[in-house]
Amino acid sequence: MANYGALAASDLPTTWAQLETGIDPIMNKLSEGLSYKRWMDLYTLIYNYCTSSRMYGNQNDEPINSHSSTRGANLMGADLYQNLKKYLKEHLDTLKANADAQMDEDLLLFYTKEWKRYTTATAYVNHVFAYLNRHWVKREIDEGHKNIYDVYTLTLVTWRDHFFGGGPGTIQPKIMDAVLKLIEKQRNGETIDSTIVNAIVDSFVSLGLDENDSTKPTLDVYKQYFETPFIAKTEAYYKMESERFISENTIVDYMKKAEMRLAEEDNRVQMYLHSSSQKPLLLSCETVLIKNHTGPIQEEFQNLLDQDKMEDLSRMYGLLSRVPESLEKLRHTFEVHVRKQGLSAVEKVAESAQAGPAEAGEEDEEEEPKPKAPAAGAPRKPGDVDSKTYVDALLSVHAKYSDLVKTAFRGETGFEGSLDRACREFVNRNVVCEKSSSKSPELLAKHCDSLLKKGSKITDEHEVEEVLNSVMTLFKYVEDKDVFQKFYQKQLARRLVNAQSANGDTEESMINKLKDACGFEFTSKLQRMFQDVALSKDLNDQFKEQTSRTQDKVDGPDFQILVGGTGQWPLNAPSTAFNIPDDLLKTYERFQNFYQHKFSGRKLNWLFHLGRAEIKANYVKTAGKTPFTFLTSTYQMGVLLQFNTATSYTFTELATNTSLDTPTLKSALYGLLKSKTVTVDNPSKVWEPENRWELNLAFKSKKTRIKVDVPMRAEQKAESEETHKGIEEDRSMVIQAAIVRIMKTRKMMQNQVLVTETIEQLKTRFKPTVSAIKKCIDMLLEKEYIERMEKDREMFAYVA
Template sequence: MASGNNGDLASTWASIQQGVDIILYRFEEGLDYKKYMALYTTIYDYCTSLKMHPSQSTGSNVMHQKGANLMGADLYKKLKDYLKEHLEALLKDRDQNEALLVFYTKQWAKYTRAGTYIHHSFKYLNRHWVKREIDEGHKNIYDINTLALVSWRDHLFMTVQAQIMDAVLTLIEKQRNGETIEQSLIKNVVDSFVALGLEENDSTKATLDIYKQYFESPFISATEAYYTSESKTFLAENSVTDYMKRAEKRLEEEDSRVQMYLHESSKKPLISKCETVLIKEHTTVIQDEFQTLLNQDQVDDLKRMYSLLSRVPDSLDKLRVIFEAHVRKQGNAAVEKVYEAAKNAETNEGEKGEGEDEEEEKPKPKKKGAKPAPNAEIAVDAKIYVEALLEVHTKYNELVHNAFRGEAGFVSSLDKACKEFVNRNKVCGSGSSKSPELLAKFCDSLLRKTSKVSDDREVEEILNNIMTVFKYVEDKDVFQKFYSKFLAKRLVNQASASDDAEASMISKLKEACGFEYTSKLQRMFTDISLSKDLNDTFKDQMVKTHEKEDVLDFSIFVLNSSSWPFQFSASGFNIPEDLVKTYERFQGFYQSKHSGRKLNWHFLYSKGELKANYCKGSKTGYTYQVSNFQMGVLLQYNTALSYSWEDLLASTGLSPETLGSAMSTLVKAKVLIIAGEGKLGSAKSTYNLNLDFKSKKVRINFNIPGKSEAKAETDDTHKTIEEDRKLLIQAAIVRIMKTRKVLKAQILMTEVLNQLSTRFKPKVSDVKKCIDILLEKEYIERKEDDKDTFSYLA
């Protein structure tokens, strides 16, 4: 072993080299502890044997006099030269029959393991001389382990890296073509490229420069070339749907490739390049298939298309436009089917009725090419209509969530399409008020006792579906008016199937439109509850103050006129003598409790039951369920069996139209038989009580409004809506002008439309008319110097 003088460098290195040779070439023989310590001691003794001369000192370096001297540089250079020679010899002596990747990965594994042991053997040199050199900023000085890697990079890697990458890319292409390869070879190569990335200015820091330059860059270029060729060939020979499956599979494979043997930093550039080549460059071809997939309801392929195109910026925009148009078309088609079915049913019913009423007058054959009157309104079943709307929405809502992952853009397209076909379709005609009207009718049929749906959970589910359609309705004020009318009738006629269902619907409406929208609806229930208490109190008082048999089975609803949709009109109805006492007693009772209030009696909405014992064909008699007006007519027949039209007009006090409407059902059911001219409402006709009246039912309901009455009521409701809208528009204009004081006409128009859009969609012409009304009323004025600007008049 060296004794530690200048002449000992050669012999010392010869001793050290023996240990390094064992580590590099004969590691399998083993470097036992004794040999390892001998190697470590030799290096230590050499580094500490000579004292630094003063001339070699730099500054105050006394601390180094007992540490490593400058002779450490000799050992560092010896080792550096030795590693270079070793690596050059490896390349020179390589067995050419051995595959390059096998040789490279095998030698890399041996070399890096040896480098670790050599590093530990030179620990003293690392800790003192190397550290000092690095601290003083000397370039190209590394710890021994890093020196080994730098040597590999400079003397072996740079020589074979191009060949290595060719071999690696060949293996990867084979794998892409479906062949089985030894993935560990690529993994080991990648690890070596990563390990060789060293920060030149700080050997303690690693970089990916070598990996990025010599592996990732050629790998990405080869990937681009491979998939460019494959995608063009595949698309030319296969369908777009098959291509999408192929592209999806390829993207999954490349993602897995990163996990298998690439560095994780390559994932983003690799997948990005694959997306460009496989999807972006074929975006138009893929987009053009979208309509076909929609037409054929190919959900899996639509899901795949969305998944692929969502990777490319802005490529979904075209799909959203196509989707919106498709849903709108499907919605309109569904409504048109409902319309045509209703139209055919109405035509068949009309022809059948003609034949039954007058056999001698057969329907005249229609002229070839004849079309129905353009203004004729077809009576569409509300349930069928709403279910048709819901079916389209449900189908495409599921598609949006299943195929398009509920993406906001497709949700918006669905909403736009649904809003369009819900408010503008064949049934709606030129307006947008038919949908809310039919929706309200569907609610009414569902919430009535006569509803075929009795399960609470099913009712709740249908109510939720109704709210789905309601969300798209533009004229929410129309729905409110009709719903209010129907609810009022259900409450007054005690026809609601469930109080819980009624409350649930109002709660949903309140959540959707706010408290103001449902405030009157909720007050209706309050009035009904108070009326029940009022009836109980009145009945108790009648029992106490009058003979029991003198008290009719009588109940009444006292309703706040501001909350209920009933329009009061004095009918001139003469209350029958049988009801006068009860009527007067309640008047007195109520006035005693609430002095100063006025009761307006709505006989039009009143009803009752009459016991009919006159029929010859019935031993037990019948119970007639009738309106108050019908009751007023029938009770006349307690004193006579026949009356003229003029007699009935005089005795009931009704107008001819109202009396005719009340009697039409009685005449049609043959409770009354027309004599004389035989035409209802004729001054020359008389009406006889039919003593031979028969019915299979014991309780018979005659209080059924005719189609003409229902239509008249609907028309009245629409007129009320129009009047309410005028007031709402005027209120909005005043509210805006009061806040802004001065405003341009166009801005005022825009703000009015925005404010009222949650209740209905005002027509620009209606807003202009309301502005003119407010100008006349001097709420606002035009500025003299600018006629297009309005000022608020306080």
């Protein structure tokens, strides 16, 4: 080989001839790389030519003007650049001729093989022309000359424009056609060599060059010549396949097919496409596979709900969530379905209540006799249902569809909203609530009472906690939260008064849950009640200690008293007089004196109707056996103690001795008669004034402790009605207070706006009716808190 380094200041033809002789083996036969000596010879040849000091450009060898813009180095650099450009085109013409003879996969193999060879070879050529790049090319680019690139970029531009291209005579259309056929084979289930496609894609990406800055790559070539036709072909393929498949198969099978195809296309991006194609490709596939078939897919939703097809529902959501606007119809269908399921569940509970007795969950104590089934012709009312059965029915529906939302619908907020709206409907407006919209909170409070009192079937603390958490789930849907508060407060008071709370920590936990849900004001009275219980315990200890020190100590009953503040306990004064039995009178007077001495100025109002007693029945004691203990109300105790004097009394005599009014005495005797503690002479005329009541001296029972405090159903109903009446009175005051607050802030307000604002302020506590608000407005007008405007009777003004 010639010694290139020995040539100096030779002319262009000679220099290029020597360069071409060196470049040819690199471009056509490169297999082991380029040796350092070979590279140095070529590099030196270019260096010597570009830095030649010969400044003569005419035949007479006269010097060229030194100020000419075409000084030797510039002119010779441009010549080398142009000759290399011409050489690359001629080289690619040969490749093009060979490529024209190839088809389909053979063409792709040829293209990828030659692309790899070309880019490897031109990388070496770029190193050979390093001096030209650093000086002449850089100067041209810095001076803003267009279409001048570093040598490696020039090789890519030449491949792109002269060989690859996109117009007539170039290879790109054939290449893309072959690629699309190969990918279609893969979609049809055939195995292909994905590395071929990957190599093609890499070449398309590499050919993207910024015309204004050759150092910055772009995706223009890839987008124009690969991505666009690829996505168009994809759309056409799946449009045909989806229309055929959905017409021949079920919607469920189609969803599986669509899910599989979308996963395949996503995987295809990972295998051999550029990452930028993922979004447009999947968007195109989602349009063809899902959006264009939204209607039939949505119509299948109800069937899947009816059949509880969790997996298929999850698949449907996964598909339609890719087309967000298609989910709204599903949300509406889901809401209607859940509401129907909730209403149906409550209807079954109501029907069961009509057909048979209440469940044991409504019993006050496990010793209490269960009520008999209603007589024929007197079915139970729809609202007369067992609280546990009712709450369990509501919770089962909520739990089922809450799990569906979390699992199948990924906890999507739209479906959570649909679930909440549906639950709010069937919790507050169902067959049990037809006569009273506040029945749900009442039954929910009763269910809490059964869980928290002694004798509950659920004894494990953690299990009780879980059930109470589920109760709070329903509580958030209850609209009349003030009804729940009132009943819960009354039942808590009863548990505390009768020492029936199963666990103080659980009681406190429930109150904290209510406080978190509704605020401190909602539970402030409940917490004060517990404080009173703690203070009463200390008070009882002090009373016992004082009694033990008293000189004239006499034997008396074991005595416990609960002193509560009038403001926080929902307790009413007794409706009847009551003669305190002689056995208790001494203890009663002692406590009165003790309390008055300790708290001068305070007055005790005794609520005998809430008290309970335990009485030993020594008259039926058998040898060696423990005497029976009767668990009674205070009034029943007063009646039973009468039989220490005689074993038989008329109804009139009992009324006179106890001073109880007729309804109260009947209620007390009802439990005694029900438990067979006493008997009557004439059962057909139980409540006749002269009918005699006798102590049952032959009383028998397998239990040693017998509960005789069994309330009459009418009495229970009256208590419930009384509570509801108190709720209505409280609501009236709350509505009036809200109206005054609003008017005090706004000063003047139109009637309809005032009504709307009042509802908005109170909706978290209860939803006031328009008629109730208008009634309260009239009350405030009478009280002169507000006044009507003379010119506009629909406008109100605040009276300061």
